[in-house]
Ligand SMILES: Nc1ncnc2c1ncn2[C@@H]1O[C@H](COP(=O)(O)OP(=O)(O)OP(=O)(O)O)[C@@H](O)[C@H]1O
């Protein structure tokens with residue numbers, strides 16, 4: 001078996017002192033897609049933020065080894081440069097920063113970190129155009145400020161567009177499907193699938209089985225109250241769709 | 255508008271003597287001499303404002319009263335075109351009128367190609383040729399009794415820019431007015447007086463740009479009156495990048511007639527003390543105006559914007575956006591008045607003032623002042639003072655952008671939101687360059 005890309009062991013974490021994650025273990029290997037499902041407030045986004053290194057989200061126990069390194073020791077930017085990508089549940093608007101400019105700044109900082117030559121505006125535009133086609137994005141989006149005034153669906157598509165350009169090893173997609181209509185969902189999911197390779201992996205956070213019809217997971221985990229209370233194959237998602245979470249939670253709270 | 259009179263606090267002897275000798279030595283029509291005399295009278299009465307006056311609480315002008323008062327009598331001829339190259343806008347095809355210490359320099363200027371219905375000249379020349387618009391507009395809009403500074407400027411009316419558009423005239427190119435303070439200590443005070451009169455349905459873009467060539471203290475006391483006729487469309491950008499010892503006091507007074515459009519920008523990075531009064535009076539219905547402003551200061555700089563949107567008539571819209579970036583122990587003041595007069599129903603007035611403090615020692619006083627006498631109006635205002643948005647910083651970092659670069663990017667973006675509203679691209683480009691350099695200084699030296 002491949003060595004793990006990320007190995008989360010018994011991870012506990014809190015937000016400003018309040019305990020949210022209570023001992024999570026999860027191993028993701030290259031080539032795999034893991035889905036994380038769970039009711040509102042169960043800690044899914046918190047897990048994403050902890051992995052990305054958000055300030056105020058403190059690890060209180062356990063470990064995270066990413067690509068052989070202690071992830072918790074790295075700054076958010078170094079995690080990104082090492083190939084970790086978080087697609088936000090609520091992407092942040094940055095008025096005054098041009099989308100293309102922003103993405104090129106990010107792209108070049110990542111290249112620099114990997115000792116690769118930086119890319120000029122003209123070459124970058126070529127890269128960007130190609131990725132835009134993949135996601136069927138309108139060219140006008142490049143000229144706008146990052147996420148400013150974007151609709152919910154446009155923001156989510158922009159996240160995946162960024163992911164396509166930055167080409168991460170491990171992508172954590174936090175409810176990328178919410179806010180997308182069925183056509184946009186299909187386009188985004190197909191985009192994600194096209195980016196899939198044997199040497200990268202994805203953790204897909206979602207509430208809906210619908211997304212998993214397109215992005216077929218190898219594993220499905222149920223997060224509840226800061227813990228993974230059930231793991232299984234893709235059929236688990238179907239079971240959840242049918243029965244909801246109560247049967248699991250009831251069993252677990254005993 | 256109410257004006258509060260004060261006892262002159264400082265000794266005005268030197269200033270008054272200068273007024274007298276100016277009046278005695280300067281020719282002019284009777285109406286003009288009366289105007290100046292009026293300025294002297296009001297200045298004598300008002301003197302310089304003190305911090306006891308509500309409008310000047312945060313703006314202590316005592317250092318100006320202590321500066322030797324040496325108004326220039328003419329343009330300093332030693333200034334060369336080469337010295338002005340840092341202040342040229344890239345790929346500029348428009349005209350440029352240069353004023354040295356407040357006086358027009360034909361040698362350094364390039365006037366626009368003659369265009370029917372468009373007059374672009376200097377005030378002294380227009381006065382000499384007896385343009386009738388001067389008598390009917392000069393000092394009819396900016397009140398001489400508003401503050402001692404405009405009275406003082408009026409006492410010294412001699413030169414500045416004069417732009418006039420006949421009905422339906424559209425100025426082919428934007429107009430750059432460059433006000434230069436010359437090095438050397440022969441003169442240290444410039445008091446330009448500008449007048450823009452835009453006829454019905456005319457349109458023009460004007461940039462008023464203030465710079466210093468030397469590093470010594472000097473004093474700019476400027477007044478610009480703008481008369482925007484019915485349906486006319488005027489964009490006025492003011493950019494103040496004087497040296498860090500300079501004192502800059504200026505009023506922009508615009509009278510906006512029915513259905514006119516007025517876009518005002520004030521970008522202020524320079525001067526030890528800068529006070530900008532921007533007063534827009536909507537005298538007809540259907541006016542749409544924007545006040546857009548940015549200040550970026552550090553060290554011990556003080557920058558004070560006092561703006562007025564006076565809705566005297568119904569169905570007008572005013573939209574105001576001010577951003578401040580403050581470093582060191584600099585101080586920023588924003589006071590935005592919105593008057594909605596009794597009959598000004600359906601007014602739509604919006605005001606936002608946002609300030610970014612790069613240090614703990616920088617301060618801002620931001621105050622909206624709403625006086626609403628009509629009942630069917632929409633008025634909103636909001637002010638924020640704080641640091642960069644943590645969420646946005648984190649977002650940048652998750653994409654691989656180093657924290658310091660993310661801070662740069664967001665600070666610059668905060669400035670760009672304002673700069674991007676300027677429609678003249680070369681001006682925007684110049685500002686981007688100057689601001690980028692200034693922001694680097696502010697971020698590094700904080
Ligand atoms: N800044 C915060 N301070 C304190 N508690 C917080 C903060 N942010 C989130 N929480 C709490 O942490 C818990 C987990 O929230 P999280 O956003 O991770 O849930 P989620 O599983 O992503 O939910 P959803 O499905 O609604 O997106 C919730 O109880 C939430 O109220």
Ligand SMILES: [Mg+2]
Pocket residue numbers: 044045046089174175
């Ligand atoms: Mg969430």
